[in-house]
Amino acid sequence: MKKNVVIVGLGLMGGSMAMAIHKYTDCAVYGWNRTRAVAEQAVQDGVLDGLAGENEIANADYLIISLYPQSTVDFLLEHMPRMKKGAIIVDLVGVKRFMQDHLEQAAVQAGVHFIGGHPMAGKEFSGYAFADADLFRDASMILVPNASSPLWAVDEMDGFFMGLGFARVVRCSAEQHDHMI
Secondary structure, three states, X not given: OOOEEEEEXXXXXXXXHHHHHHHHOOOEEEEEOOOHHHHHHHHHOOXXXXXXXXXXXXXXXXXXXXXXXXXXXXXXXXXXXXOOOOOEEEEOOOOOHHHHHHHHHHHHHHOOEEEEEXXXXXXXXXXXXXXXXXXXXXXXXXXXXXXXXXXXXHHHHHHHHHOOOOOEEEEOOHHHHHHHO
16 A cells, blocks of 8 residues: 655755655655745655645654754644554654653654654755755664554564665664764
8 A cells, every 4th residue: 555655854864755755665755844945846846746734744654754853843742643543753863862752652642653763874965955865875774663663663664764775774772872873
């Protein structure tokens, strides 16, 4: 069954994620960005199937969010209660203990599965203009499971990210991640 994916934050990481999903999967990809013109450009570029509004967010199978830490928490706390049960959320923030402390229980209460994520890829430039469908080629993806992320959901995202060109997916605790990074 075709998955509905919402990407929140279309900068370098989120934009590259949207491009990779569009290029390497048959998922429907919707995007939300603080600056709407960026999301509109991604639709024009054929990267997104459409803009993500309340309906797309509520019906997402996967929501991948790439905002600053507090903005990620605020966005997810606002939207998680209205998301469909069983949806999987992966953040792309570089700090995991903070994210887990603020989102784990809210995800459990909302009936969604939150998994910390951190792609070990990047460029010296930021923003959608520098996004690249192959940014993650041969990179590592770190996944940080918690009480809201059952093994099947982590396994599903492991396979999903491998399909986007990551060379490996590494699982660790929030503490291990933050100590390493």
